Amino acid sequence: MRVKFLTKSGGVATFILASLIFGLGGIKWSVPILTFFILSSILSKLRKSRNSQVETYFEKSGVRDYLQVIANGGLGGVLVIADFVSPDGLYFLIYISILAAVCADTWATEIGTWKKTATYNILNLQPVEQGVSGGISLIGTIGAVAGSITIALSGIFWIDFAVYQYLLLILTAGLLGSLFDSFLGATIQAQNKCVVCKKVTEKKLHCGKETKHNSGNVWISNDVVNLLCGISGGIIVIILKEIAKV
Numbered sequence: 481m482r483v484k485f486l487t488k489s490g491g492v493a494t495f496i497l498a499s500l501i502f503g504l505g506g507i508k509w510s511v512p513i514l515t516f517f518i519l520s521s522i523l524s525k526l527r528k529s530r531n532s533q534v535e536t537y538f539e540k541s542g543v544r545d546y547l548q549v550i551a552n553g554g555l556g557g558v559l560v561i562a563d564f565v566s567p568d569g570l571y572f573l574i575y576i577s578i579l580a581a582v583c584a585d586t587w588a589t590e591i592g593t594w595k596k597t598a599t600y601n602i603l604n605l606q607p608v609e610q611g612v613s614g615g616i617s618l619i620g621t622i623g624a625v626a627g628s629i630t631i632a633l634s635g636i637f638w639i640d641f642a643v644y645q646y647l648l649l650i651l652t653a654g655l656l657g658s659l660f661d662s663f664l665g666a667t668i669q670a671q672n673k674c675v676v677c678k679k680v681t682e683k684k685l686h687c688g689k690e691t692k693h694n695s696g697n698v699w700i701s702n703d704v705v706n707l708l709c710g711i712s713g714g715i716i717v718i719i720l721k722e723i724a725k726v
């Protein structure tokens with residue numbers, strides 16, 4: 481909270497989640513999620529100091545509240561309990577894939593909005609404003625690859641099959657998960673419109689006025705999309721593992 485990585489509610493949620501993950505999973509389960517939270521928060525701070533313009537679009541700033549913590553790490557809490565009750569290497573692999581997907585998505589946003597760059601709607605590839613949900617860019621995709629690989633490396637010491645197969649599985653799951661996130665962002669995620677400046681935004685308040693619902697489902701917030709992104713990463717790795725027979 482002191483270095484503004486978390487709000488008060490985010491601090492409480494992180495404390496509970498961290499106790500659960502470190503208490504039941506030890507170092508093995510703690511390293512990957514700490515890697516994600518710490519590096520993403522630093523990246524977010526750096527990006528904001530370089531390009532704060534896109535901030536007028538994002539629903540939330542880089543300071544995480546409890547919903548963001550649950551959306552990104554809550555599934556990890558469920559998996560560490562499952563693994564504690566009935567140990568199975570698959571739980572840890574799913575955990576890494578979920579983190580890879582949410583990290584890929586986060587880094588795609590942070591690195592993709594580092595500087596001004598051409599951004600396209602994932603559905604029709606028409607140019608869109610940078611930072612808009614469902615927008616993809618080359619730099620953002622490189623960010624997604626970097627995020628997936630970083631999470632894969634953070635869990636590599638505890639994997640009991642071939643390293644290259646493991647890296648390929650996690651990279652694919654992370655990348656596809658983040659693309660799925662963009663797809664949801666372009667389709668069902670709630671988008672609002674500022675009544676003053678007419679800008680499409682995730683924010684509920686813009687230019688000091690309440691925004692109007694513009695498109696998507698009002699219940700599908702950015703946090704819901706992030707949760708679905710994580711779940712997709714977990715499902716993709718189960719399918720890939722089955723196909724690759726590792």
Ligand SMILES: [Zn+2]
Pocket residue numbers: 674675676677678679686687
């Ligand atoms: Zn406005």
